[in-house]
Amino acid sequence: MRAALLTGWRAxxxxxxIPDPGCPADGVVLRVLACGICRSDWHVWTGNDPVALPHVPGHEYCGVVEEVGPQVTGWKSGDRVIAPFILACGSCPDCRQGHQTICANQALPGFTRPGAFAERIAVPHADANIARLPEGMEPALAAALGCRVTTAWQALTDRAALAPGEWLAVHGGGGVGLSALLLARALGARVVVVDVVPEKLAYARQLGADAVVNAAETDAAEAVREITGGGAHVAIEALGIAATTVAAINSLRKLGRMVQIGMPAGEHLHMKLPMDAVYAGQLALYGTRGMPGWRYPSLFNLIEGGHVDLTPL
Amino acid sequence: MRAALLTGWRAxxxxxxIPDPGCPADGVVLRVLACGICRSDWHVWTGNDPVALPHVPGHEYCGVVEEVGPQVTGWKSGDRVIAPFILACGSCPDCRQGHQTICANQALPGFTRPGAFAERIAVPHADANIARLPEGMEPALAAALGCRVTTAWQALTDRAALAPGEWLAVHGGGGVGLSALLLARALGARVVVVDVVPEKLAYARQLGADAVVNAAETDAAEAVREITGGGAHVAIEALGIAATTVAAINSLRKLGRMVQIGMPAGEHLHMKLPMDAVYAGQLALYGTRGMPGWRYPSLFNLIEGGHVDLTPL
Amino acid sequence: MRAALLTGWRAxxxxxxIPDPGCPADGVVLRVLACGICRSDWHVWTGNDPVALPHVPGHEYCGVVEEVGPQVTGWKSGDRVIAPFILACGSCPDCRQGHQTICANQALPGFTRPGAFAERIAVPHADANIARLPEGMEPALAAALGCRVTTAWQALTDRAALAPGEWLAVHGGGGVGLSALLLARALGARVVVVDVVPEKLAYARQLGADAVVNAAETDAAEAVREITGGGAHVAIEALGIAATTVAAINSLRKLGRMVQIGMPAGEHLHMKLPMDAVYAGQLALYGTRGMPGWRYPSLFNLIEGGHVDLTPL
Amino acid sequence: MRAALLTGWRAxxxxxxIPDPGCPADGVVLRVLACGICRSDWHVWTGNDPVALPHVPGHEYCGVVEEVGPQVTGWKSGDRVIAPFILACGSCPDCRQGHQTICANQALPGFTRPGAFAERIAVPHADANIARLPEGMEPALAAALGCRVTTAWQALTDRAALAPGEWLAVHGGGGVGLSALLLARALGARVVVVDVVPEKLAYARQLGADAVVNAAETDAAEAVREITGGGAHVAIEALGIAATTVAAINSLRKLGRMVQIGMPAGEHLHMKLPMDAVYAGQLALYGTRGMPGWRYPSLFNLIEGGHVDLTPL
Ligand SMILES: [Zn+2]
Ligand SMILES: [Zn+2]
Ligand SMILES: [Zn+2]
Ligand SMILES: [Zn+2]
Ligand SMILES: [Zn+2]
Ligand SMILES: [Zn+2]
Ligand SMILES: [Zn+2]
Ligand SMILES: [Zn+2]
Ligand SMILES: [Zn+2]
Ligand SMILES: [Zn+2]
Structure with a gap:
């Protein structure tokens, strides 16, 4: 089959x-219908997140089942499906509780195994991870959900349990931030988006943000507290940067919840945080990464119900 | 002041x-801006829900603070406010936990004390119950929230914890049923409305119902299970009738939740229910009544955020 | 191998x-170490719960892994394990969320397939269901957990979320009722046990019940409300009988939760319930059945921590 | 009346x-039965937490109601009561939701107003905060609950929602740490206590700790992960120190929860924390401070039920 190969950093x-992938006993082979691309692919391309070369990238994909392993019970040839970027094993204690994103035996196509910038991709652990695409959904849209929409969905509905009528502060107006904006609006929250790029803020406004804050021009935390009448109920940090994390924490009202969506890297692995504010404000800080595959149906039902238009992403 | 008086059943x-109301030490006197009317008023009018005559009905109201009792700390003359129909005492153990709707010492204007079909109304326990109207909100809209919208809000967001992307089945397309429809759509759920009156179903469609079922023509529970791909996640019973309650229970998927919003009366005080289905389906049934006043801000924030247009009610 | 065979009702x-069981591809064969017996076995024996004859009963067992199917990843020969009575498929959407007890494809040894009154038992879907026995735990004790302890564990900690310092009313002092008593005490609750047999009540006292009520001599619901200062926070119905269910509901305080553990049968499939009390008291009623296998570790940790002595059961 | 006065730092x-306290309109005057003492008193004494001199310290007290303000509805002369150290206003939106510990108008006897090292103390906002002592409970024991037991109770049961059968790691074996140990055991958890003082660890053992770790001799986080089979489900930081907080975070399993009970001070107001671990492990960090007064009954019910003996504290 034809595939896009990374053969050297930044090349x-x-x-x-390359040879067609074999079908895992507990997996399927998909004919790829569409494959998205995100910042994580860039880290692979530059070698920051090193992989074995040559490498087929691509972790945001959907496709049609072409081959089915003998242990698979839930899927058959011709099914249109999508998979989360974390392919959990499906049988460890964590997976059995529904906590697939912390599975110790996870497979990561596009990182630790060949990805979807190819005509076909082998997807192991199919029963544990993949989900059926709704009938009318375009493959390009499904692939565009990528890891950003699913990660934001998990962060808002599982980790922070954002409630309708609450205020969300999104710190970082990139792909995952705008995903959080659109999803939060769809579930009845009000949203203020913080960034330093005027164009991003203008776009956030266009996508329905109740308010925007330019962190280059003002104290972002204070501005959010002002707009929301005392602080956001929930804040999202979408960059993985210490200063933004501090601003996210300080933008909360008492008993507020902050979710760290941005992956800390480099000098930001360890961050100096205002624990006095966490203590006195009785705040909650949550880490999050990925989304279990079983949560696709609720996300698809939201989309099919016409609650959110994700085409702008 | 002038007031509307009930002096005999069905008169x-x-x-x-009548004399102006005195101001309770822990309460306020409001100049009434608007007062709604609902089925509960009809029960008062007919004497089904007997009150001492002559009686001033009216439990769905908003107004402007005119007088403030000496113990009140949170309100001042001129404030535009709304109150839930249950005025909790504010100091019992239940109230202190935020469970004002089960307060054993609750006051009920329009039922156990003079209501708001009058120029002025005395509202005891002001600090514990009343909420500020958003600046731009019309009094008529606020009063129209009445007990139906607030009851639906409590049922969906507190009792059933309806999640975005879930299916809600509303059994009974009257005022509280349509409130549940509009609110559920605003928080990202999909909604099927069940009734026996074609006009109500058509109106529900117009208000955004994903599907409607005419219970006079088909097995409603089966139809809901078909439409929702196995059963609703949450069902609302909005009539207080045994047959509807049974249908609501049977319309659920396994682990589904049903909320009894309709007040059981007469022969429906006790209902014969399919406990085999409750057991085998591991269902949950919840009773609900009213909404604590402290939950108005989340509802208002939903409205101010443009998530729901309640003018059709 | 040798097995105990049911060849006629009540025989x-x-x-x-009989021939040794074959090993399922996704399962294991266990050498049975111990097998408990409960009321459900009695229903099989009498033919009330009809099975295909001849039949090997036994659904409460533990054993040593002797054979391992080729698809199994988590278990090897020699492992000492236990299995819940519901063997979920492990790959349907419900299983993937951790909701194994509502799996539509569940296998039921001792009911729909050969059970554990035999030297060996085949256990399909091993990765999805079985759990490791703690090292020091006697097989006889493990088997004695049976379905009663696991069902009570699920009912209290998952369905009702019984909190430390709350009052539990157990209606029915049989095996599952006493299990609920012991577990509830282990998690810091206070417990009142209701039954009509003085010996059972005396035994409940001995096992740590804070109070007991003889329902043959007094209004049980009223007595519970008196003892608990207004009503139990949680009630368990352990018999599947309408009158007991009504008493359980009426023994609750406002916002109380009732769990139907007893399986409704015969005339009790449908029960006439006080929905006025459910509505006005804002109660919650939950059905429950079984326990997912992944919850064994928390139960074992409770036992290993010395919090509960289940040998009296 | 006679009182103990602080007239100079460290004096x-x-x-x-001094004159008897007047009775607040919404409060009571108590005759003090017992008053505890804790590290916070020491901060007052040294001037680290500066108060206006002369000052009556004492924030951990119980007493008998002697005078009742005219606005108080729930208490009368002769009642034996206890109060949390945070006296919330009772009428702000936070108080109305049951979130008294974040009340913006809180009164703090022993800090911002006269405390209980005196024959009498004035307790404002009585209806919103005080709780009845169980009949048999010794005043000395009640006062000894102090802020440490109530804070630990709130941290474990509200913030971390510690479940029976889970592992708790207590980092810091002082008063609040040992309170957490005793309470966690009473609710069915297993507990490992970490400290650097052998005597404290020995005492923790004696009080029922499942395991202890000497952080002076070993990598505490690693030891906890070893003992608990992968990491604690919940960790408590009881010192307010960065190094301990880091160890608490690193002692968690994936999806684990850490509660910051220790108040950060001085150089520890801001702490450098491993956000890579928070992100990758999908951890949760919670701040906590105090306990709402309405939670006393559950704590007292635990004690009255014989689940925990707090006399060792
Ligand atoms: Zn796994
Ligand atoms: Zn991606
Ligand atoms: Zn009250
Ligand atoms: Zn009404
Ligand atoms: Zn039936
Ligand atoms: Zn299944
Ligand atoms: Zn059994
Ligand atoms: Zn307050
Ligand atoms: Zn203290
Ligand atoms: Zn690190």
């Missing part, structure tokens, strides 16, 4: 003919 | 001059 | 030689 | 005659 991908 | 209300 | 079990 | 308290 252009090469289109090459 | 037309008389407009009369 | 004595026959010890017979 | 011995002087016994003096």
């Amino acid at each position: 252009p991908l090469e289109i090459a003919d | 037309p209300l008389e407009i009369a001059d | 004595p079990l026959e010890i017979a030689d | 011995p308290l002087e016994i003096a005659d």
Whole structure:
């Protein structure tokens, strides 16, 4: 089959003919319908997140089942499906509780195994992870959900349990931030978006943000507290940067909840945080990463119900 | 002041001059801006829910603070406010936990004390119950929230914890049923409305119902299970009738939750229910009544955020 | 192998030689170490819960892994394990969320397939259901957990979320009722046990009940409300009988929760319940059945921590 | 009346005659039965937590109601009561939701107003805060609950929602740490206590700790992960120190929860924390401070039920 190959750091991908993937006993082979791209792919491309070369990137994909492993019970040839970027094992104690994102035996196509910038992709642990695409949904839209929409969905509905009528402060107006904006609006929250780029803020406004704050021009935390009448109920940090995390914490009202969506890297692995504010404000800080595959149906039902238009992403 | 007086069961209300209400030490006197009317008023009018005559009905009201009792700390003359129909005492153990709707010492204007079909109303326990109206909100809209919208809000967001992307089945397309429809859509759920009156179903469609079921023509529970792909996650019973309650229970998927909003009366005080289905389906049934006053801000924030238009009610 | 065979309703079990079970591809074969017995076995024996004859009963067992199917990843020969009576498929959407007890494809040894009154038992879907026995735990104790302890554990900690310092009313002092008593005490609750047999009540006292009520001599619901200062926070119905269910509901304080553990049968499939009390008291009624296998570790940790002595059961 | 007066930093308290306190309109005057003492008193004494001199310390007290303000509805002369150290206003939106510990108008006897090292104390906002002592409970024991037991109770049962069968790691074996140990055991958890003082660890063992770790001799986080089979479900930081907080975070399993009970001070107001671990492990960090007065009954019910003996504290 034809695939896009990474053969050296920061080198252009090469289109090459490589062998078709074999079908895992507990997995499926998909004919790829669409594959998205995100910042994580860039980390692979630069070698920051090192992989074995040559490598097929691509972790945001959907496709049609072409082959089915003998242990798979839930899928058959012809099914249109999507998979989360974390392919959990499905049988460890964590998976059995529904906590697939912390599975110790997870497979990561596009990172630790060949991804979806190819005609076909092998997806192990199919029963544990993949989900059926709604009938009318375009593959391009499904792939565009990528890891950003699913991660935001998990952060808002599982980790922070954002409630309708609450205020959300989104710190960082990139892909995951705008995903959080759109989803939060769809579930009845009010949203203020913080960034330093005027164009991003204008776009956030256009997508329905109740308010925007330019952190280059004002104290973002104070501005959010002012707009929300005392502080946001929930804040999202979408960059993985210490200063933004501090601002997110300080933008909360008492008993507020902050979710760290941005992956800390480099000098930001460890962050100096205002624990006096966490203590006195009785705040909650949550880490989050990925989304279990079983949560796709609720997200698809939201989309099919016409609650959110994700095409702007 | 002038007030509308009920002087006999099913008699037309008389407009009369009665003394202005005194101000409770822990309460306020409001100049009434608007007062709604609902089925509970009808029960008072017919004598089904007997009150001492002559009586001033009216439990769905908003107004402007005119007098403030000496113990009140949170309100001052001129404030535009609304109150839930249950005025909790504010100091019993239940009230202190935020469970004002089960307060054993609750006051009920329009039922156990003079209501708001009058120029002025005395509202005891002001600090414990009343809420500020958002600046731009019309009094008529606020009063129209009445007990139906607040009861639906409590049922969906507190009792059933309806989640975005879930299916809600509303059994009974009257005022509280349509309130549940509009609120559920605003928080990202999909909604099927069940009734026996085609006009009500058509109106529900117009207000955004994903589907409607005519219970006079089909097995409602089966139809809901079909539409929702196995059963609703949450069902609302809005009539207080045994047959509807049974249908609501049977319309659920396994682990589904049903909320009894309709007040059981007469022969429906006790209902014969399919406990085999409750057991085998591991269902949950919840009773609900009213809404604590402290939950108005989340409802108002939903409205101010443009998530729901309640003018059709 | 030798097994105990049911060959006719209410006939004595026959010890017979039958072929060893084959090993399921996704399962294991266990050498049975111990097998408990409960009221459900009695329903099988009488033919009330009809099975295909001849039949090997036994659904409360533990054993040592002797054979391992090729698809199994988590278990190896020699492991000492236990299984819940519901063997969920492990790959349907419900299983993936951790809701194994509502799996539509569940296998039921001792009911729909050969049970554990035998030297060996085949256990399908091993990765999805079985759990490791703690090292020091006697097989006889593990088997004695049976379905009663696990069901009570799920009812109290998952369905009712019984909190430390709350009052639990157990209606029915049989095996599952006493299990609920012991577990509730272990998690810091106070417990009142209701029954009509003085010996059972005396035994409940001995096992740590804070109070007991003889329902043959007094109005049980009223007595519980008196003892608990207004009503129990949580009630368990352990018999599947309408009158007991009504008493359980009426023994609750406002916002109280009732769990139906007893399986409704015969005339009790449908029960006439005080929905006025459910409505006005804002009660919650929960159905429950079984326990997902992944919850064994928390139960074992409770036992290993010395919090509860289950040998009296 | 006679009272113990602080007249200078680090000076011995002087016994003096001062005027009896007046009774607040919404409060009571108590005759003090017992008053505890804790580290917070020491901060007052040294001037680290500066108060206006002369000052009557004492924030951990119980007493008998002697005078009742005209606005108080729930208490009468002769009642034996206890109060949390935070006296919330009772009428702000936070108080109305049951979130008295974040009340913006809180009164703090022993800090911002005269405390209980005196024959009498005035307790404002009585209806909103005080709780009845169980009949048999010794005043000395009640006062000894102090802020440490109530704070630990709130941290474990509200913030972390510690479940029976889970592992708790207590980092810091002082008063609040040992309170957490005793309470956690009473609710069915297993507990490992970490400290650097062998005597404290030995005492923790004696009080029922499942395991202890000497952080001076070993990597505490690693030891906890080893003992608990992968990490604690919940960790408590009881010192307010960065290094301990880091160890608490690193002692958690994935999806684990850490509660910051220790008040950060001085150089520890801001702490450098491993946000990579928070992100990758999907951890939760909670701040906590105090306990709402309405939670006393559950704590007292635990004690009256014989679940915990707090006399060792
Ligand atoms: Zn796994
Ligand atoms: Zn991605
Ligand atoms: Zn009250
Ligand atoms: Zn009404
Ligand atoms: Zn039936
Ligand atoms: Zn299944
Ligand atoms: Zn059994
Ligand atoms: Zn307050
Ligand atoms: Zn203290
Ligand atoms: Zn690190």
